[in-house]
Amino acid sequence: MANSVTDMAGDAPPAQPAPAKRAGRKLSPDVLGWLQAAPLSVVMIGFLLAPIVMIVIVSFWGATEFSIYPDFQLDNYAFLFGSEVTYRVFFATFKYAAITWALTLAIGFTVAYFLAFHVRSQTMQIALFLLCTIPFWTSNIIRMISWIPFLGRNGIANSTLIDWGLIDEPLEWLLYSDFSVILAFVHLYTLFMVVPIFNTMMRIDGSLLEAARDNGASGFQTLRHVILPLTKPGIMIGTIFVVTLVMGDFITVRFMSGSQRANVGRLISNDISLLQYPSAAATAVILLLTVLMVIGILLRFVNIRKEL
Amino acid sequence: MRTGYDLELVHLTKRYGDTVAVHDINHVFAPASYVCLLGPSGCGKSSTLRMIAGHESVSEGSILLDGTDVSGLSPAQRGTAMMFQNYALFPHLSVRDNVAFSQRMKGVDKATRHKKADEMLDLVQMSSFGDRLPAQLSGGQQQRVALARALITQPKVLLLDEPLSALDPFLRIQMRVELKRIQRELGIIFIHVTHGQDEALALADEVVVMNNAVIEQSGPPREVWGAPKTEFVARFMGGHNVISLNGHKVALRADEISLGEAGLPATVVAVEYQGATVALSARTEAGEEVFAVLPEDAFFKAPKSPGETVSLAWDEGRVHRLQA
Numbered sequence: 001m002a003n004s005v006t007d008m009a010g011d012a013p014p015a016q017p018a019p020a021k022r023a024g025r026k027l028s029p030d031v032l033g034w035l036q037a038a039p040l041s042v043v044m045i046g047f048l049l050a051p052i053v054m055i056v057i058v059s060f061w062g063a064t065e066f067s068i069y070p071d072f073q074l075d076n077y078a079f080l081f082g083s084e085v086t087y088r089v090f091f092a093t094f095k096y097a098a099i100t101w102a103l104t105l106a107i108g109f110t111v112a113y114f115l116a117f118h119v120r121s122q123t124m125q126i127a128l129f130l131l132c133t134i135p136f137w138t139s140n141i142i143r144m145i146s147w148i149p150f151l152g153r154n155g156i157a158n159s160t161l162i163d164w165g166l167i168d169e170p171l172e173w174l175l176y177s178d179f180s181v182i183l184a185f186v187h188l189y190t191l192f193m194v195v196p197i198f199n200t201m202m203r204i205d206g207s208l209l210e211a212a213r214d215n216g217a218s219g220f221q222t223l224r225h226v227i228l229p230l231t232k233p234g235i236m237i238g239t240i241f242v243v244t245l246v247m248g249d250f251i252t253v254r255f256m257s258g259s260q261r262a263n264v265g266r267l268i269s270n271d272i273s274l275l276q277y278p279s280a281a282a283t284a285v286i287l288l289l290t291v292l293m294v295i296g297i298l299l300r301f302v303n304i305r306k307e308l
Numbered sequence: 309m310r311t312g313y314d315l316e317l318v319h320l321t322k323r324y325g326d327t328v329a330v331h332d333i334n335h336v337f338a339p340a341s342y343v344c345l346l347g348p349s350g351c352g353k354s355s356t357l358r359m360i361a362g363h364e365s366v367s368e369g370s371i372l373l374d375g376t377d378v379s380g381l382s383p384a385q386r387g388t389a390m391m392f393q394n395y396a397l398f399p400h401l402s403v404r405d406n407v408a409f410s411q412r413m414k415g416v417d418k419a420t421r422h423k424k425a426d427e428m429l430d431l432v433q434m435s436s437f438g439d440r441l442p443a444q445l446s447g448g449q450q451q452r453v454a455l456a457r458a459l460i461t462q463p464k465v466l467l468l469d470e471p472l473s474a475l476d477p478f479l480r481i482q483m484r485v486e487l488k489r490i491q492r493e494l495g496i497i498f499i500h501v502t503h504g505q506d507e508a509l510a511l512a513d514e515v516v517v518m519n520n521a522v523i524e525q526s527g528p529p530r531e532v533w534g535a536p537k538t539e540f541v542a543r544f545m546g547g548h549n550v551i552s553l554n555g556h557k558v559a560l561r562a563d564e565i566s567l568g569e570a571g572l573p574a575t576v577v578a579v580e581y582q583g584a585t586v587a588l589s590a591r592t593e594a595g596e597e598v599f600a601v602l603p604e605d606a607f608f609k610a611p612k613s614p615g616e617t618v619s620l621a622w623d624e625g626r627v628h629r630l631q632a
Contacts, residue, residue: 210363211396215410215461216384225412229400 052288059281068277076282086267086283090290093263096178096253097246100185104242105235107186108193112234113227115194116201117209129198132191144184144255151175151183176258184256189245193238200234201227236302240295247291313387313464314339315360315497319369322355329355331521332369337465337514340495342488344508347518348544354469356518357501361390361467373464384410389463393470395454397442403429404438407456428456431490448479455490466491468500472507484511505545509533517541534561539630549598550630559628562587565600567612568621574598576612590618 027035062071080086111132119125135143150156151174158170173179204227212222250265264287271280315337322330330352337343345353358364360371362383371379378386397406404425405412411421429435432452442450451471458466471487472480488511491498502508508515509529516526517540525537536542539550542559549560563585574590577597586607588600598620612618 205394205396207392207394207396208398210383210390211392211398211457212409212413214361214363214383214390215413215457217409217413221413225409226398 055281055284058278059285061278061281063276063278068275076278077286079279080282080286089262089264089267092261093247093265093287096181096185096263097243099182100189100246101239101242103182103186104190104193105239107190108197108238109231109235111190111194112198112201112231113223115198116204117227132194135187136191140188141251141255143188144252147180147184147187147256148175151180176256176260178257178261180256181253181261184252185246185249188252189242192241192245193235196237196241197231197234200231204230232302236298239298243294243298244291247287247294313374313497315374315465315499316372317356317360317369318372320356320359320366320371321368322352322359322364323367328521330359333518333521333523335516335523335526337497337499340497341513342491342498342511343500343514343516344512345499345501345516345518346503346505346508346544347524348503351518352521353501353503353518357390357467357469357499360465360499361388362386363390384461387464388467389458389461389465390467391451391454391458391469391471393473395442395450395474397450397453397457399442401441402438403434403440403442403445403453406442406453407460409457410461424460425456428460429453431459431493432456432486447475448483451475451483452486455487459490459494463496465497465499468498470501470503472502472504480507487511505533517544519544535628537631542628542630547601551592551596551598552594553627557630559630560598560622561626562599563601564622564626565598565602566606566621567600567602567610567618569619571619571621572598574618574620576614576616576618578614579612588612588618590620592620 059076060072062069062073115125115128119128153170157174161167208226209222212226248265250269253261253263253266268280268283317333317335320330320333345356347353355364359366366379370377373387404422407425407428408421411424426435426438429438432455434452472483475483512529514526515529515532517524517532519540525532525541533545536545536559539557542548542550547562549562550557572592574592577589577591580587584604586602586604588602590598592598
């Protein structure tokens with residue numbers, strides 16, 4: 001900084017006394033550091049920290065059928081933890097997250113592996129990678145809703161299966177079921193798994209694979225002992241994406257289950273629609289803590305810092 | 309310990325589409341020899357090595373190891389092991405596990421493979437580093453680990469792809485002594501790819517000079533350096549002048565030239581003092597540049613400066629006629 005000040009002064013020869021004055025008012029490195037961090041801090045405080053603090057505060061407020069009032073009471077939490085519904089819904093949320101995670105990981109890893117190690121030309125790699133992103137050109141909700149005519153009782157899937165003679169009656173579990181919810185999740189979020197895994201795989205030095213082969217490793221052994229361990233950070237980043245997205249979701253569950261299934265997100269959204277903000281806030285706080293705990297546990301397993 | 313394995317390349321050819329990387333080469337590598345494949349980049353030496361290793365398919369011809377054709381076998385089945393240019397150590401495994409990797413792939417139990425790995429680490433003097441990760445080692449140490457990992461498979465032939473190019477000059481000299489020692493101890497064929505002729509001369513029992521996908525010349529280092537057959541070899545090995553005499557191209561060692569009363573007239577272009585010697589370059593009347601390395605005391609008895617005319621003399625018997 002000191003240099004740039006002198007440089008600026010050098011560019012303006014007539015104003016000779018000015019540089020000395022400026023140098024005299026030079027900011028200390030500490031203050032300068034704080035100033036440099038300030039813009040991002042303001043954004044983070046305003047749009048991340050403040051809302052969370054607000055939610056935490058509101059979660060202690062009281063509510064009646066028609067009003068909410070500032071207070072400090074634990075009623076919301078007591079009700080939440082006292083209700084058997086909470087545990088069922090949290091369990092369902094974990095179930096969705098776990099199944100979606102397993103499927104997106106299996107599909108995402110396979111796709112990334114194919115892109116990174118089987119597609120030789122870089123042009124082709126980029127082309128196929130862009131192909132994967134095409135679903136993201138439309139909105140989440142449209143992608144979700146477009147499953148409904150496909151999976152419905154008289155939808156394309158059922159009528160095709162009946163035409164082929166594979167089934168006699170329409171399959172009821174195709175739509176408005178756990179199956180359709182998870183199908184939509186997998187469809188929506190697999191790319192979040194593909195991208196970080198592909199990214200880490202691309203960084204694996206090709207000579208490592210040759211070295212493995214030279215040491216007698218079969219294709220599967222190379223995958224198991226070389227590629228998989230080296231891809232762990234990517235898997236972990238993808239896992240964090242998918243788990244947080246699924247655990248925080250409410251709209252997919254509502255649409256794809258025809259409002260017959262619940263997760264924590266729907267619990268919150270129902271509370272909000274009934275104007276029970278304190279109760280919604282309490283649930284949100286618990287959900288946030290749960291997700292943070294899950295991420296904390298995940299980070300214990302793998303050091304993702306070197307990937308960032 | 310000596311093994312009787314020899315390695316033979318028969319009409320070995322490698323094509324990438326229309327370009328020929330290795331063109332119909334034939335060569336026999338003697339048992340227990342240290343061979344350097346020498347040549348400029350793109351001459352086909354690395355492709356040759358990778359074909360022997362099994363990391364590149366053979367377009368035509370065959371590779372015979374101890375009399376059997378191995379060109380269709382996988383790298384691990386052939387009895388060759390490769391040491392990669394950037395070492396290719398597995399970054400997530402400790403030094404010991406890196407060395408024991410091939411044993412693990414074979415399903416050897418942990419105690420046995422770790423014991424064997426430690427023996428190998430002993431051989432390369434890295435036994436105290438077994439628990440470290442590759443990233444915690446210096447370049448020279450990583451190289452030793454890579455060597456141990458290649459040797460644990462008990463190869464009949466060890467293939468080294470420019471193994472010293474990533475090291476600093478001091479370590480390079482230290483490592484090449486080490487490589488030579490280990491090769492003698494094991495008595496197996498080492499094939500070492502390099503583009504540095506000093507490295508090849510220092511290490512090799514046999515130097516194979518390649519250029520444009522073919523072998524230009526092969527033989528003991530003294531023979532290749534002392535009697536280059538072609539202009540390419542003479543120029544690439546260094547220390548030689550290639551000049552035209554009586555319509556033929558001949559090679560003449562720079563240190564065989566003296567400044568005499570009679571001889572080839574030339575004009576001094578540059579003089580460089582090098583300590584024990586003085587390097588003098590001169591231009592002949594035919595416009596050819598001749599490089600002479602003169603003993604310091606002889607030169608300073610009658611010093612020359614650029615622009616002066618000198619007569620270049622040599623012993624007729626030291627002139628090598630080159631193949632066209």
